[in-house]
Amino acid sequence: DDWPSVQYQALEQLLYEGRRPDGSSLSALVHPCRKRPTTLASVAAEWLRFAFHDMATHNVDDGTGGLDGSLVYELERPENFGLGFNQTSSDFELFPNKLISRADVMSIGAIQAVATCGGPIIPFRGGRIDVWEAGGQGSPEPQHDIETLTENFRKQGFTKEEMIKLVACGHTMGGVRSADFPQLVAPNPSSSVTVITDFDTTQNFDNKVVTEYLDGTTQNVLVVSDNKTMVSDLRVFESDGNATMRALSDAETFQNECRDILGRMLDVVPKGVTLTDEITLMHEKVPYSGLAVEKDKLVFKAGLRLTQKVNTTPSTSRVVTMFWCDKYGPNKDCKSSTKSSPSVKTLLESPDLSPVTLNLGYYFVSYSFVVPITASESISQFWFEVDEADGSSATAYNKNGTNYIVDQDQLFFTPMLSTADMISNASYTKVYTNREGEAFYRSLNLVVAVRDDLSPSRVYADGHDAAVPFFPYAISGTVDFTMNDSMTSVDGYKFYQGVFNTTGTQVTLDIHADASGKTVTQEFVATSPLDSTVYIAPADVSTDKKSSVKAQSTSGAVSMVLRGGWTVSTLCAVVAGMAFSLHSL
Numbered sequence: 001d002d003w004p005s006v007q008y009q010a011l012e013q014l015l016y017e018g019r020r021p022d023g024s025s026l027s028a029l030v031h032p033c034r035k036r037p038t039t040l041a042s043v044a045a046e047w048l049r050f051a052f053h054d055m056a057t058h059n060v061d062d063g064t065g066g067l068d069g070s071l072v073y074e075l076e077r078p079e080n081f082g083l084g085f086n087q088t089s090s091d092f093e094l095f096p097n098k099l100i101s102r103a104d105v106m107s108i109g110a111i112q113a114v115a116t117c118g119g120p121i122i123p124f125r126g127g128r129i130d131v132w133e134a135g136g137q138g139s140p141e142p143q144h145d146i147e148t149l150t151e152n153f154r155k156q157g158f159t160k161e162e163m164i165k166l167v168a169c170g171h172t173m174g175g176v177r178s179a180d181f182p183q184l185v186a187p188n189p190s191s192s193v194t195v196i197t198d199f200d201t202t203q204n205f206d207n208k209v210v211t212e213y214l215d216g217t218t219q220n221v222l223v224v225s226d227n228k229t230m231v232s233d234l235r236v237f238e239s240d241g242n243a244t245m246r247a248l249s250d251a252e253t254f255q256n257e258c259r260d261i262l263g264r265m266l267d268v269v270p271k272g273v274t275l276t277d278e279i280t281l282m283h284e285k286v287p288y289s290g291l292a293v294e295k296d297k298l299v300f301k302a303g304l305r306l307t308q309k310v311n312t313t314p315s316t317s318r319v320v321t322m323f324w325c326d327k328y329g330p331n332k333d334c335k336s337s338t339k340s341s342p343s344v345k346t347l348l349e350s351p352d353l354s355p356v357t358l359n360l361g362y363y364f365v366s367y368s369f370v371v372p373i374t375a376s377e378s379i380s381q382f383w384f385e386v387d388e389a390d391g392s393s394a395t396a397y398n399k400n401g402t403n404y405i406v407d408q409d410q411l412f413f414t415p416m417l418s419t420a421d422m423i424s425n426a427s428y429t430k431v432y433t434n435r436e437g438e439a440f441y442r443s444l445n446l447v448v449a450v451r452d453d454l455s456p457s458r459v460y461a462d463g464h465d466a467a468v469p470f471f472p473y474a475i476s477g478t479v480d481f482t483m484n485d486s487m488t489s490v491d492g493y494k495f496y497q498g499v500f501n502t503t504g505t506q507v508t509l510d511i512h513a514d515a516s517g518k519t520v521t522q523e524f525v526a527t528s529p530l531d532s533t534v535y536i537a538p539a540d541v542s543t544d545k546k547s548s549v550k551a552q553s554t555s556g557a558v559s560m561v562l563r564g565g566w567t568v569s570t571l572c573a574v575v576a577g578m579a580f581s582l583h584s585l
């Protein structure tokens with residue numbers, strides 16, 4: 001199957017949509033090249049520096065360290081001192097999940113930071129693996145002499161020339177703070193707000209740090225400070241007689257060299273970690289699909305996300321239709337007719353979209369489908385067609401000609417019947433967290449639907465939550481579900497209930513049912529927003545509209561695991577201008 005894996009698609013969403021499945025936006029924290037309202041520090045600079053310091057513990061000699069998330073346990077060290085690190089750590093803590101490590105979040109954060117301030121698009125590969133403890137020492141400090149600095153970067157895997165590039169590409173954003181380095185930047189005696197002296201005259205990711213250094217106008221205190229012990233940038237920049245700096249004084253060369261060297265920096269991982277292929281923008285994506293029970297009706301919900309060139313809009317006469325086939329009965333696999341429905345909602349993107357996508361020249365247009373389904377016919381496969389209604393022929397979006405196959409209809413999560421309770425942690429002991437004084441935990445009352453003919457011996461879910469404040473550790477556990485007879489079954493589906501507790505904010509579930517020696521699974525289901533999911537009534541179904549695409553024979557077909565993540569309400573919220581971040585909750 002050449003279609004991207006579930007992990008690829010999850011990483012693709014955080015990188016290109018800049019948000020979690022529930023809509024909480026990472027990009028919105030940094031884009032457009034934001035300053036923190038409190039400290040006036042550049043968020044982008046903090047994020048880029050964070051990734052560098054996490055990477056800097058790499059040791060090429062024994063393959064240990066690298067981008068592995070260890071930095072969050074190293075913030076007490078002098079080399080990682082400062083408010084910027086703590087704020088960045090809390091920016092990132094809500095975004096990791098089972099398939100996206102903290103180290104992947106840091107990399108994506110660094111890439112978005114560079115992109116939103118006018119820098120290059122750094123290629124991203126995922127699959128970094130987190131450690132859950134501090135690693136070795138690593139990050140360079142301004143009082144180090146050039147031999148120490150050169151050896152430090154050699155250990156990270158970089159030559160002297162690469163060290164110069166890395167420092168120049170890093171020190172084009174942000175600056176030095178009086179609170180962190182009073183010996184370099186004098187505090188303001190009449191204010192408690194930290195003074196920040198920027199490395200160059202712009203907040204942007206540009207080569208001013210280089211050109212101002214070369215023409216002698218630089219304000220970079222790591223070059224011009226009277227405290228000659230602390231001028232590490234000067235020592236680094238002139239260590240090859242300024243040859244590398246002169247090469248970087250060409251604006252385009254600077255952007256290209258920074259893309260390459262920062263890309264290499266982000267891919268420094270401990271020995272034994274294999275990164276994924278490069279995560280590229282998907283121009284056709286089904287962000288969610290699956291059966292659901294809503295208002296006592298069995299429905300099938302799916303989304304279609306398409307890209308649209310910036311400064312253009314889709315034609316107002318465009319009609320997007322989902323086609324599908326029955327799984328059972330006389331019309332199985334569209335033997336005699338195909339069912340179809342136009343989208344029930346069209347959603348244009350908010351401006352908080354990932355700067356990476358915007359820099360590529362795209363934004364997204366998403367279409368939602370909710371259609372009634374009967375258990376006796378069910379659904380075996382679906383695909384989409386976009387008709388611009390301008391006389392041209394319709395375009396099919398059918399997963400490279402294979403159609404989207406619904407691999408099972410036996411078991412699915414029912415978000416709208418599930419609830420989340422916030423429970424005060426006063427009496428709650430540290431089962432799920434080691435953080436003192438944790439104020440609340442979330443108790444998720446989860447409901448799944450099981451088809452009658454399955455008769456499972458066990459229904460259970462593996463829950464996972466890595467989005468835990470302060471990163472004590474990820475929460476994982478297995479919940480057994482029991483049948484709830486008091487919930488009336490819907491069209492031959494019975495409901496099972498189970499409870500998962502977490503102090504985190506982003507539980508995902510792999511739901512399983514064991515029956516006759518087999519296990520049926522619904523993989524990587526998001527558990528937000530549950531009962532606050534916006535209800536959208538199912539659309540009318542036609543059986544006469546012709547599709548230009550043929551149904552596939554589904555026997556033996558490669559299947560797509562039903563995926564959760566009911567993002568419909570989220571997308572509505574974004575469209576209504578209510579893009580939210582969980583930080584404000």
Ligand code: HEM
Binds near residue numbers: 052171
């Ligand atoms: C010789 C090696 C390096 C030394 C000694 C060094 C030192 C420093 C110091 C002292 C600061 C000021 C921090 C503060 O005031 O809190 C700083 C800021 C920064 N560094 Fe480096 N750095 C080095 C290499 C790098 C590299 C390789 C990168 C990234 C590729 C990088 C990215 C940054 C960024 C973005 C900031 C600004 C942070 C902000 O404004 O919040 N640095 N660095």
